[in-house]
Amino acid sequence: MILSLYALAVLAIPLYLVCLSIYRLYFHPLAGIPGPKLAAITGWYEAYFDIFHKGLGGQYTFYIRELHAKYGPIVRISPQEVHIDDPNFYSTIYTNKQGLDKPDYLKWRFGAPSALFSTPEHHLHRMRRAAQEPFFAKQRIIDLSPVIQAKANKMCNRLAEDFMDKAKPVILDNLFASYVADVTIQYSVDRDFNWLGHPEFESPFVQAIRSLKDMAHPSTQFPWLARAAAAVPPSMVRRLQPTMSSILDFQEDMRRLVIDAIRDLEKVPTSKTDKTVVHGILRSNMPKEELHIELLKDHAVSLLGAGVASAQWTLTIACFHIINDAEVYKRLKDELVHAMPDPNISISLDQGFEKLPYLMACVDEAIRLACGQMTRSPRISKKPIIYNNYILPPGSHISLDTWHMHHNPILYPQSFSFDPNRWLGDPQAPAPYQNRPLKHYMTSFGKGTRRCIGENLARAEIVIGLASLFRRFDWEFFSRSHFIFSYMTSVESTI
Numbered sequence: 001m002i003l004s005l006y007a008l009a010v011l012a013i014p015l016y017l018v019c020l021s022i023y024r025l026y027f028h029p030l031a032g033i034p035g036p037k038l039a040a041i042t043g044w045y046e047a048y049f050d051i052f053h054k055g056l057g058g059q060y061t062f063y064i065r066e067l068h069a070k071y072g073p074i075v076r077i078s079p080q081e082v083h084i085d086d087p088n089f090y091s092t093i094y095t096n097k098q099g100l101d102k103p104d105y106l107k108w109r110f111g112a113p114s115a116l117f118s119t120p121e122h123h124l125h126r127m128r129r130a131a132q133e134p135f136f137a138k139q140r141i142i143d144l145s146p147v148i149q150a151k152a153n154k155m156c157n158r159l160a161e162d163f164m165d166k167a168k169p170v171i172l173d174n175l176f177a178s179y180v181a182d183v184t185i186q187y188s189v190d191r192d193f194n195w196l197g198h199p200e201f202e203s204p205f206v207q208a209i210r211s212l213k214d215m216a217h218p219s220t221q222f223p224w225l226a227r228a229a230a231a232v233p234p235s236m237v238r239r240l241q242p243t244m245s246s247i248l249d250f251q252e253d254m255r256r257l258v259i260d261a262i263r264d265l266e267k268v269p270t271s272k273t274d275k276t277v278v279h280g281i282l283r284s285n286m287p288k289e290e291l292h293i294e295l296l297k298d299h300a301v302s303l304l305g306a307g308v309a310s311a312q313w314t315l316t317i318a319c320f321h322i323i324n325d326a327e328v329y330k331r332l333k334d335e336l337v338h339a340m341p342d343p344n345i346s347i348s349l350d351q352g353f354e355k356l357p358y359l360m361a362c363v364d365e366a367i368r369l370a371c372g373q374m375t376r377s378p379r380i381s382k383k384p385i386i387y388n389n390y391i392l393p394p395g396s397h398i399s400l401d402t403w404h405m406h407h408n409p410i411l412y413p414q415s416f417s418f419d420p421n422r423w424l425g426d427p428q429a430p431a432p433y434q435n436r437p438l439k440h441y442m443t444s445f446g447k448g449t450r451r452c453i454g455e456n457l458a459r460a461e462i463v464i465g466l467a468s469l470f471r472r473f474d475w476e477f478f479s480r481s482h483f484i485f486s487y488m489t490s491v492e493s494t495i
């Protein structure tokens, strides 16, 4: 009996897989979309490119470009997802006009299932986001910009004392991770972890952020893996992976912060300004179940997760290219020296930096090349979406991505070069896109209802950070070939 059950299973599994493949290839609603047959049959096609290919991680984005060259602007890239390479279609999918959902499997991607970026359903996302938005408004960032400048000054003072005077090289990745993490945390939750104070800027926290980033692709392909990891008791995590202790400590601190904020608001229920983003959420009119301590803790923790990697990478890209190009370097330095005759006295965010066109162009160009999130962030529509002659039925996963947008050869000729000039004078996009400014086709922060909530903060920390570093110091590569090698390796392995 046991043997025959076993034999049945041995027969049934391949039969099921054959039937599933035939369904996906010929009867699935996306069956008519061009693309590789293997990608239409199985999600392992994507998993191979995003986990194993070249041993780097995150390679599917680049391979999708080759698929577009072969199949045209719309390609079925997995059993349930189509990818579109058409800059004018970006705003149809990443839109304010209709409420598109995110796929459920992305919920566990960064291990914070209740965070804004993890919330799949549009209406719930909208409600959660509305409670946080005022905290990241442009005027508030301007008002709190002295907080950012203070961190930039601390970064510069450490560089002067511990690196410049000792002629020691600095690892930009670590420097910027510490700077951005210190700013984001001080701004969002009014805490100082002093990550900028660590020797070599290499805190256990920076190491932990790096290992969390490495988990992003496996967690996307196998969400059960992230769920299982979340179920491991903290004491065991500390033993198995000591660098994760700093993340656990941080989470514990955010839990305490939430409890303090609840007590604050019991004492003073009304106040003109909110001390932290958690105070803001608590004072919003969210339903009670949204104010659970664990959920609020996730919101606080996730701001750091969302903010650090992209802003750190943008600053690293900017520094690399500015130092690498003598002409860009000189032009930027001249502009900064002219605007800030005393290197120790900075100009303010609202009155000064916006009037430094070359600095702003360098920032835009770094934001373009860094891309923000290179991998896809698919959307699901409840209504059919029409693209050219194809009707994508409700429930289809549809994606475009910033890497394809920012390396579009018409919009950005020689797209891999760092060329701030392309942003000077707020140019129009070239034909056939000329009815819109080029900036319309800059999508590092996404677009639509789920556009980056921290864009104003990110821009402020990048502008203030770069102005301070290039005004106060002269830079050169410690070992150019080594730097270029590690830079290229990072560019090729992407999230």
Ligand code: HEM
Residues within 6 Å of the ligand: 116, 117, 118, 129, 184, 188, 302, 303, 304, 306, 307, 308, 310, 311, 314, 367, 371, 372, 373, 377, 443, 444, 445, 446, 449, 450, 451, 452, 453, 454, 455, 457, 458
């Ligand atoms: C250069 C820096 C940054 C870039 C390029 C960037 C890019 C992005 C992108 C592309 C998204 C949309 C993701 C998606 O569609 O799934 C996003 C979302 C988000 N970002 Fe940023 N980000 C940056 C910095 C920050 C900072 C400093 C913060 C925090 C304070 C932050 C907080 C968030 C949050 C909370 C979301 C989720 C928004 C939502 O789902 O409504 N980001 N970011």
